[in-house]
Amino acid sequence: MSIGILGGMGPLATVDFYRKVIDATPAGIDQEHLPVVVWADPTVPDRSAALSGRGPDPTPWLVRGAHRLEAMGARLIATPCNTAHAFLDEVRTSVRVPMLDMIAETVAEIRSDHPDVVSVGLLATTGTVRAGLYQRALEAAGLRVVVPGGLTQGEAVTGAIRRVKAGDLGAAGACLIERASEELAARGAGLLVAGCTELPLLLGERSAGLPVVDPTAALARATVREALARPAPV
Amino acid sequence: MSIGILGGMGPLATVDFYRKVIDATPAGIDQEHLPVVVWADPTVPDRSAALSGRGPDPTPWLVRGAHRLEAMGARLIATPCNTAHAFLDEVRTSVRVPMLDMIAETVAEIRSDHPDVVSVGLLATTGTVRAGLYQRALEAAGLRVVVPGGLTQGEAVTGAIRRVKAGDLGAAGACLIERASEELAARGAGLLVAGCTELPLLLGERSAGLPVVDPTAALARATVREALARPAPV
Known part of the structure; x- marks a missing residue:
């Protein structure tokens, strides 16, 4: 096998x-x-x-x-x-x-490990956000989804992902993604999905005080x- | 390619x-x-x-x-x-x-990066030591080779490698390999070869005060x- x-x-x-x-x-x-x-x-x-x-x-x-x-x-x-x-x-x-x-497995883990969460913050590429991959699966599971505003998505999230792809795991990328996490926390997210495989390389188990779910x-x-x-x- | x-x-x-x-x-x-x-x-x-x-x-x-x-x-x-x-x-x-x-590449790096070293300490599996893989290549390059004594090889080195293979990267394995490094340093090694691919996962850039060469x-x-x-x- x-x-x-x-x-x-x-x-x-x-x-x-x-x-x-x-x-x-x-x-x-x-x-x-x-x-x-x-x-x-x-x-x-x-x-x-x-x-x-x-x-x-x-x-x-x-x-x-x-x-x-x-x-x-x-x-x-x-x-x-x-x-x-x-x-x-x-x-x-x-x-x-x-x-x-990967998306279905992540949503299943959120449902079983975080049964009290009602609103999920999505950190992902602009493509993943636009395609609605997580939104459809999370909403079908009865969860609300919060995504970053345009400027945060285009600068903070995209910038953080780009840094990891260039091999840079330093503090600059971590600070960018933390900024996006803070915005999602302020807008009511109860947990964060690190919905781009580069992001778990920057994020720990918590970000902006919220638990981070790792789809990888x-x-x-x-x-x-x-x-x-x-x-x-x- | x-x-x-x-x-x-x-x-x-x-x-x-x-x-x-x-x-x-x-x-x-x-x-x-x-x-x-x-x-x-x-x-x-x-x-x-x-x-x-x-x-x-x-x-x-x-x-x-x-x-x-x-x-x-x-x-x-x-x-x-x-x-x-x-x-x-x-x-x-x-x-x-x-x-x-891998062995030839490692010996080439030792020759170019550590031209003053005359004696190399070998940390490797018992099989690699017995097969003489590094000894032949290092001696052909004019270097002396120091290997751990039987007890250190069988317990410290083998024990450290086994821990990594079991997914355990904790201090116990690092302490075991440090003990072997100290023995090789005391016997005149000027640098150490982490000659088993599990060992760079435990060793940093130096061990027992000596530079560690990473064949991986x-x-x-x-x-x-x-x-x-x-x-x-x-």
């Missing part, structure tokens, strides 16, 4: 996800860990730009990666990029193996759960 | 290597990073046990992984496991793409250098 990781979006987020898969695996020696294959193609066109109509559709790149992972023996595919989930329906129809849904970790836990539920090939 | 990573030995070491490849890549946005494919098969039999005659030969697993990476489009293969290098000559003959040599980082730098030197396929 190999786990397929459709990654590279961005590279550091792929490493963070892989690390969280290992952390979520009950293993004491190498041989108890799960086989993993990674296809990390950083040349996939910018997902957020595509959703804003400013760049090519990344779907053909994602389909190619999913096919390669399937050919390598992956029995399920995890895609540690929230924005890429806007394109996954079409990718799913092109492979025979299941592709996990939720996807990692779901990946290990699903992998362990499937028997190994003979 | 895809980088192939023959990993899983152990999983955390693969993540550490992948991270160091990203750190060594001159890139400001996702699309400037290098494509990476990873084959992480943690079921490869224990390399150190095989070299001590206590387990099966891992070569067939390594050959299979190298073939898969080649089939995925890898144009070169890096193997972030020092002990596995004892088996790579045979693996190399089974693929058409080059497989980098040396392999990552060599991987990026070689990848950038090869033109991308059309």
Whole structure:
């Protein structure tokens, strides 16, 4: 049973996800860990730009990666990029193996771990926000969603994400995202979703006094759960 | 130009290597990073046990992984496991793409970055020590090699490596390896080689007052250098 990781979006987020898969695996020696294959193609066109109509559709790149992972023996595919989930329906129809849904797993964890929260603050790329990926899933679960105002989204959130993609995990990015968190807290959010895989690399367990939900970790836990539920090939 | 990573030995070491490849890549946005494919098969039999005659030969697993990476489009293969290098000559003959040599890259960095050092302390698995991988390469470069005594090797070094493989990066493992470093310092080592990919996860830049050379980082730098030197396929 190999786990397929459709990654590279961005590279550091792929490493963070892989690390969280290992952390979520009950293993004491190498041989108890799960086989993993990674296809990390950083040349996939910018997902957020595509959703804003400013760049090519990344779907053909994602389909190619999913096919390669399937050919390598992956029995399920995890895609540690929230924005890429806007394109996954079409990718799913092109492979025979299941592709996990990071957004659905995150909303399920919010419902079970934070049953009293009514309003969720969304920190994500402009593309993810515009595509409504989290809004639809959270509202279907009876939750209200608060998103940053235009200036905060375009400068603070986008700036923080861009810094991580450039390999900069320093305080500047953390300060930018904290500013966005404070705005969402002031507007009534009861928790924050770090809804871009770069953001858990900047955010701790709390931001602006609110708990931070980490979709990368939720996807990692779901990946290990699903992998362990499937028997190994003979 | 895809980088192939023959990993899983152990999983955390693969993540550490992948991270160091990203750190060594001159890139400001996702699309400037290098494509990476990873084959992480943690079921490869224990390399150190095989070299001590206590387990099966891992070569067939390594050959299979190298073939898969080649089939995925890898144009070169890096193997972030020092002990596995004892088996790579045979693996190399089974693929058409080059497989980098972590030991040679490390010795080259020692010669260029530490020209005054005459004696190198080796922290590695018992298999790597017994196979003489580093001793041959270091002695060929005119360097003396100091290895831990039997008890320190069997308890401190092996115990530290085992903890990392179990996901435990806490102080206990760091204390064990520091004890081994102190023994090598007392016996005249001028620097230490963290010659098992689990050890850089415990060791900082210095240990027992000596500089620590990180073969995982040396392999990552060599991987990026070689990848950038090869033109991308059309």
